[in-house]
Amino acid sequence: MLAQIIFILALMVAIAAFTISIKKIIRNINLGKPIDRTDHQPERWKNMLKVALGQSKMTARPVAGIMHILVYVGFIIINIEVLEIVIDGIFGTHRVFSFLGSFYNFLIASFEILALLVLLGVFVFLARRLVLQLKRFSGVEMTAWPKSDAIYILVIEVLLMSAFLTMNAADYKLQQAGASHYALAGSFPVSQFILPLLPTDMDTLILIERFCWWFHILGILAFLNYLPFSKHFHIILAFPNTWYAKLTPKGEFNNMETVSHEVKAMLNPSYTPPALDANNKFGAKDVQDLNWVQLMNAYTCTECGRCTSSCPANITGKLLSPRKIMMDTRDRMEEIGRNIDKHGKDYHDGKSLLDDYISREEIWACTTCNACVEACPVNIDPLSIILDLRRYAVMEESNVTGSLNAMFSNIENNGAPWKYSPADRFNWANKED
């Protein structure tokens, strides 16, 4: 009975703490401007099923992709086992689903095989980070925290899977020994091999089984509460993120409506543009000037670095790293969130995403080639943030290099980015080849 009370309390605390974290993240994402992304719903569902649930973009890099699918499938399916553990914990039952008989044996057997495959995947991932030290996992933005975050996640997964398998092994041994409360149930294709390593003493076995059971479930609850602070949050946000992703061609950059009104008024004096919002900025200086989908993108990023490793600017040694753009956006949002918690919502710390986090040199290194957007396995769009920062630099500050300014004035005056006379535009037809 005491165990049940402790279990229910732990469950409630975990769910409450998780809810509080989620609410903060939603508040932070809502710092962004509104954008309507509810059109073409069938296509959005299809994208989510294909890209998030179906992991379609993961296998573009086969080793990481296949290992990730193992860990992902294992994670999803082993959650059925968590459901049983929760019911057992609340009602004091033991293996409550065992009435399913041979189907139960099948379930437990598949969980065990999946747990083994998860372990395999996780060890490959650890090796890639710690032994092979792939270039993709380093870079200026990969400071101490992002690097250890990745290792923590992998180690937690190893511990959880080991506890799960050890628990099953102890349980199986107790079943074989005919311990009361441990009725014959389940099939243990993997943990049977752990059996010889376990003691034969009943009490110690029960202790091991109980310890692993509690470790496994409390570990999962703790992990749940680690997610909102970690890059691992992608396991939740990958779904809405792919649903709300841009559906139009990658090359299409949005036409700013506020600008359309101004330009129409310039071309047609009788057109009266609607009054601009007092807080209106052309482009983005800080996270509040971005839209909420761009901010959700930042919380979805799991810092895998596929974007950065395919970025032509980064490959050729420029400062720009699309992954850093996303990490900076998240860090800045979190900073503003903490400011709101401490000082209320109107507090300004005098900092901004542009300059305090992302430098001019970074945004001007982009070739807008869309390689980062293409590479992202969860349809994050770093390019749109870079463009909005450029827009601010150009339209609010007129802060661009002389050569770009020259290009602007050439277009304005000559109708071409170079200094040629518009009268010569058709001369090509008269040239001999």
Added chain:
Amino acid sequence: MIQVPTIAEMMAAGEEPEILFWVGCAGSYDERAQRVTQAFAKILTHCHIKFAVLGTEENCTGDPAKRAGNEFLFQMQAMMNIEVLNGYHIKKIVTACPHCFNTIKNEYPNLGGHYEVIHHTQLIQELIDAGKLKAENGEPFKGKKITYHDPCYLGRANGVYEAPRKVLEVLDADLVEMKRCKQNGLCCGAGGAQMFKEPEKGKKDVNIERMNDVLESKASVVAVGCPFCMTMMKDGVKHFEKEQEIEVLDIAEITARNNNLI
């Protein structure tokens, strides 16, 4: 000399073009790109396509301004161009520049410009399929190793990967892919208004990185479909002093040469 009708002349004669050839700034002014424009105009003429150009009425689409963050200038250009195009009741546009292609196709509709827009490699492929362009011959490129460099604004930006490749497939040549191609194609380094500024500090220029892919492919012809890629690849070839071994040609030039038009 080729006879290229302007839309104004055509309309004055009471005629309408099947398609408007949007030449673009590079195609109009850049000396190397002018040769591509001429080659494509010859293909259109050879296939008896009733086309016209805007001539001096054409104006920058605003693409480099938009990518550099100058949305005002972009929309000014866009609205002026749309006024001209709509004034001539243009329905279909072909262009040899993927940047113009992307901008007119994707960013003009929302500002009032609705046209069917195709890239010149797509039109050339259609003409080959329709039997209007000789597919065989192949003499000029027989046995040559050709690799195709995907322009970002045609490939990733708009998903056009096959048309230019199909045009090359009809040659009697040895087509090879670079290790980074199609969705994974590496940029030439000119997009996003980089063409009009000095590159930011780094270890090397993007076109040099791309040239390594070309050299690795051992191709003797780099086929391009974008005037900016043309400039960057040409400079890359020069950087490695490979002008004697490697030729950079637009798909239109390759097709024109294969049909003895140039």
